[in-house]
Amino acid sequence: xxxxxxxxxxxxxxxxxxxxxxxxxxxxxxxxxxxxxxxxxxxxxxxxxxxxxxxxxxxxxxxxxxxxxxxxxxxxxxxxxxxxxxxxxxxxxxxxxxxxxxxxxxxxxxxxxxxxxxxxxxxxxxxxxxxxxxxxxxxxxxxxxxxxxxxxxxxxxxxxxxxxxxxxxxxxxxxxxxxxxxxxxxxxxxxxxxxxxxxxxxxxxxxxxxxxxxxxxxxxxxxxxxxxxxxxxxxxxxxxxxxxxxxxxxxxxxxxxxxxxxxxxxxxxxxxxxxxxxxxxxxxxxxxxxxxxxxxxxxxx
Amino acid sequence: xxxxxxxxxxxxxxxxxxxxxxxxxxxxxxxxxxxxxxxxxxxxxxxxxxxxxxxxxxxxxxxxxxxxxxxxxxxxxxxxxxxxxxxxxxxxxxxxxxxxxxxxxxxxxxxxxxxxxxxxxxxxxxxxxxxxxxxxxxxxxxxxxxxxxxxxxxxxxxxxxxxxxxxxxxxxxxxxxxxxxxxxxxxxxxxxxxxxxxxxxxxxxxxxxxxxxxxxxxxxxxxxxxxxxxxxxxxxxxxxxxxxxxxxxxxxxxxxxxxxxxxxxxxxxxxxxxxxx
Amino acid sequence: xxxxxxxxxxxxxxxxxxxxxxxxxxxxxxxxxxxxxxxxxxxxxxxxxxxxxxxxxxxxxxxxxxxxxxxxxxxxxxxxxxxxxxxxxxxxxxxxxxxxxxxxxxxxxxxxxxxxxxxxxxxxxxxxxxxxxxxxxxxxxxxxxxxxxxxxxxxxxxxxxxxxxxxxxxxxxxxxxxxxxxxxxxxxxxxxxxxxxxxxxxxxxxxxxxxxxxxxxxxxxxxxxxx
Numbered sequence: 001x002x003x004x005x006x007x008x009x010x011x012x013x014x015x016x017x018x019x020x021x022x023x024x025x026x027x028x029x030x031x032x033x034x035x036x037x038x039x040x041x042x043x044x045x046x047x048x049x050x051x052x053x054x055x056x057x058x059x060x061x062x063x064x065x066x067x068x069x070x071x072x073x074x075x076x077x078x079x080x081x082x083x084x085x086x087x088x089x090x091x092x093x094x095x096x097x098x099x100x101x102x103x104x105x106x107x108x109x110x111x112x113x114x115x116x117x118x119x120x121x122x123x124x125x126x127x128x129x130x131x132x133x134x135x136x137x138x139x140x141x142x143x144x145x146x147x148x149x150x151x152x153x154x155x156x157x158x159x160x161x162x163x164x165x166x167x168x169x170x171x172x173x174x175x176x177x178x179x180x181x182x183x184x185x186x187x188x189x190x191x192x193x194x195x196x197x198x199x200x201x202x203x204x205x206x207x208x209x210x211x212x213x214x215x216x217x218x219x220x221x222x223x224x225x226x227x228x229x230x231x232x233x234x235x236x237x238x239x240x241x242x243x244x245x246x247x248x249x250x251x252x253x254x255x256x257x258x259x260x261x262x263x264x265x266x267x268x269x270x271x272x273x274x275x276x277x278x279x280x281x282x283x284x285x286x287x288x289x290x291x292x293x294x295x296x297x298x299x300x301x
Numbered sequence: 302x303x304x305x306x307x308x309x310x311x312x313x314x315x316x317x318x319x320x321x322x323x324x325x326x327x328x329x330x331x332x333x334x335x336x337x338x339x340x341x342x343x344x345x346x347x348x349x350x351x352x353x354x355x356x357x358x359x360x361x362x363x364x365x366x367x368x369x370x371x372x373x374x375x376x377x378x379x380x381x382x383x384x385x386x387x388x389x390x391x392x393x394x395x396x397x398x399x400x401x402x403x404x405x406x407x408x409x410x411x412x413x414x415x416x417x418x419x420x421x422x423x424x425x426x427x428x429x430x431x432x433x434x435x436x437x438x439x440x441x442x443x444x445x446x447x448x449x450x451x452x453x454x455x456x457x458x459x460x461x462x463x464x465x466x467x468x469x470x471x472x473x474x475x476x477x478x479x480x481x482x483x484x485x486x487x488x489x490x491x492x493x494x495x496x497x498x499x500x501x502x503x504x505x506x507x508x509x510x511x512x513x514x515x516x517x518x519x520x521x522x523x524x525x526x527x528x529x530x531x532x533x534x535x536x537x538x539x540x541x542x543x544x545x546x547x548x549x550x551x552x553x554x555x556x557x558x559x560x561x562x563x564x565x566x567x568x569x570x571x572x573x574x575x576x577x578x
Numbered sequence: 579x580x581x582x583x584x585x586x587x588x589x590x591x592x593x594x595x596x597x598x599x600x601x602x603x604x605x606x607x608x609x610x611x612x613x614x615x616x617x618x619x620x621x622x623x624x625x626x627x628x629x630x631x632x633x634x635x636x637x638x639x640x641x642x643x644x645x646x647x648x649x650x651x652x653x654x655x656x657x658x659x660x661x662x663x664x665x666x667x668x669x670x671x672x673x674x675x676x677x678x679x680x681x682x683x684x685x686x687x688x689x690x691x692x693x694x695x696x697x698x699x700x701x702x703x704x705x706x707x708x709x710x711x712x713x714x715x716x717x718x719x720x721x722x723x724x725x726x727x728x729x730x731x732x733x734x735x736x737x738x739x740x741x742x743x744x745x746x747x748x749x750x751x752x753x754x755x756x757x758x759x760x761x762x763x764x765x766x767x768x769x770x771x772x773x774x775x776x777x778x779x780x781x782x783x784x785x786x787x788x789x790x791x792x793x794x795x796x797x798x799x800x801x802x803x804x805x
Contacts, residue, residue, distance in 0.1 A: 063356075137385075255633060258637070475751060
């Protein structure tokens with residue numbers, strides 16, 4: 001934390017510093033006591049049995065459960081982000097189009113799927129596909145999961161693109177029109193590309209949302225990380241332990257993506273290619289590195 | 302970052318995703334139905350004692366029954382392709398020809414018979430109770446009153462026990478193994494579903510000696526071998542099922558997979574047949 | 579339609595959704611504000627704990643958090659949130675409260691970030707002025723910073739509320755009888771009604787969330803601090 005972040009309070013003096021140190025010790029002791037209590041309780045229930053833990057971190061657990069599970073999670077997330085991005089571009093264009101029918105259709109799509117829970121969409125898509133029997137059975141859960149993710153995230157991303165365009169200086173549009181581009185050409189060639197560049201950080205952090213949400217595939221038997229943990233739990237007779245490891249993997253992966261998002265953000269800022277200020281908030285940093293945009297509404301998952 | 306860079310990133314992402322998908326598919330089964338060279342059989346992958354994926358192999362009562370039947374149909378064990386048959390997808394797997402047969406705790410019901418044919422039953426299971434080894438619950442009676450009963454979401458077993466003993470409280474999870482774990486550690490009192498599934502948990506290494514089956518069975522679930530509607534192998538398989546029981550193979554399979562499971566001797570061996578149409 | 583509404587308990591499911599949303603919204607606001615204060619505080623220890631809280635909770639899927647509430651907090655630690663004789667049944671009441679716990683601690687991480695972004699909208703001069711007239715950290719937070727931060731954070735807080743409403747469906751993982759469970763039961767027992775069930779549930783959620791969105795933008799505009 002830089003000195004700038006400390007506008008909320010005076011820099012602690014020697015007395016305050018020693019008080020803080022004392023607080024830190026007390027806090028650490030409290031946390032350790034809590035941890036100890038948790039461990040004792042778990043031991044009472046036989047959950048510290050080393051066999052249970054060894055089975056869920058064994059080579060077999062990784063080879064047959066966690067690694068394939070993580071791969072399925074990443075496949076669903078990657079497919080979802082790519083399709084969502086493409087669809088979002090189309091929706092955003094349609095929503096800004098001069099054609100009223102197109103505009104209304106896109107608005108309806110966006111408003112509807114922003115409101116429908118991802119899980120409900122997934123359940124519907126999956127059972128619908130099962131009923132229809134169009135695809136091999138082991139593909140149905142993947143399509144169901146991706147459909148649920150895409151319906152919601154494409155709507156959200158479409159709004160991000162649209163807001164990005166709205167926040168561009170009016171001169172950009174005027175310049176486009178004045179050199180003889182049509183309104184739709186102006187949008188396509190000048191406005192949307194700038195909006196896309198500016199939304200890169202939100203896009204990368206949307207990946208976290210999608211990665212976490214892919215865990216909802218648990219309910220439709222998509223063999224992602226949580227489903228794999230559940231199966232590992234059945235195989236090893238240690239469901240709780242398997243979920244703990246799955247949670248740790250999720251935290252590490254998402255934390256990694258989060259770091260990546262911040263890195264992209266700083267890279268962009270340093271290059272100064274970011275398209276104008278989207279949030280004035282960034283100009284007055286009181287709390288260290290900026291809290292990123294509100295696109296990052298809590299995911300389910 | 303320019304638009305081209307953005308596009309390039311998206312393209313790179315697509316390629317990565319495709320590559321991942323490609324890797325993903327090699328772990329799965331070769332789809333397609335039996336074309337003379339082999340047979341694809343749908344089983345459960347996560348049901349201890351019945352159909353459980355254990356590394357690259359599969360084990361359990363259903364797996365052994367399926368292997369024995371396939372052998373009698375003329376397939377070697379290495380000609381069998383195992384495919385997962387999750388409960389909601391079993392009819393579709395058969396109807397679309399993705400599997401040639403389903404052996405996955407598949408109860409014969411009139412509703413299902415509209416869509417698929419059944420050989421068998423090869424085993425008659427019945428709903429029962431699994432409790433902690435030191436539990437004082439004795440069966441479907443007053444000892445259950447006020448107890449915490451666990452089953453899976455949307456199962457009929459849950460409703461049946463609630464109707465029989467209104468005083469019970471119901472916990473529903475997505476999977477039996479979560480129930481089994483919480484019954485073993487004393488948080489919940491009872492896991493209820495078909496006795497043969499319960500026996501699978503009671504005999505799992507992690508729970509050996511911690512769980513026991515109690516009481517008589519109080520329903521009849523006729524496990525059949527699911528086949529595509531009107532399959533011409535159906536009657537043959539009925540004959541093979543009878544042979545498995547007659548020559549003691551079936552008892553061996555049960556003992557191998559479910560230990561000392563005391564199955565219902567009045568209903569087993571069942572009369573296989575009558576469900577082909 | 580009658581079947582879905584009554585036999586499958588869709589109306590009861592929606593009532594459950596509303597109850598889960600209501601309580602989780604209150605608790606997540608309280609916890610989230612608390613964590614935000616920790617992250618803003620002068621004490622390094624509190625800042626670290628607050629940061630760790632947000633990092634851990636925000637990066638774990640809600641499905642796992644809610645499962646942990648049931649099989650971890652209840653199943654392993656033996657903590658119960660309802661009496662054995664609770665009206666409405668011990669298991670149902672306990673699961674309902676465990677789901678609220680899971681939803682609250684998860685969304686609190688987002689509430690915390692929303693409030694911090696609200697703090698970001700306040701000019702530095704406000705905090706400097708507060709300190710220069712001799713207000714302590716607690717006083718300036720209470721009197722100057724937080725009131726403005728909440729007003730600046732209405733939009734992200736509203737978004738969190740909308741997400742929370744939809745995320746209550748995940749309570750189905752531990753058997754709380756809300757709409758996702760209804761959907762699942764319809765799909766398994768009466769697949770012919772799948773479209774109807776989806777239509778009704780989707781419409782219900784749109785009806786719940788659209789007004790939230792409208793109110794959010796209304797208040798975000800009305801309560802915005804003029805700068």
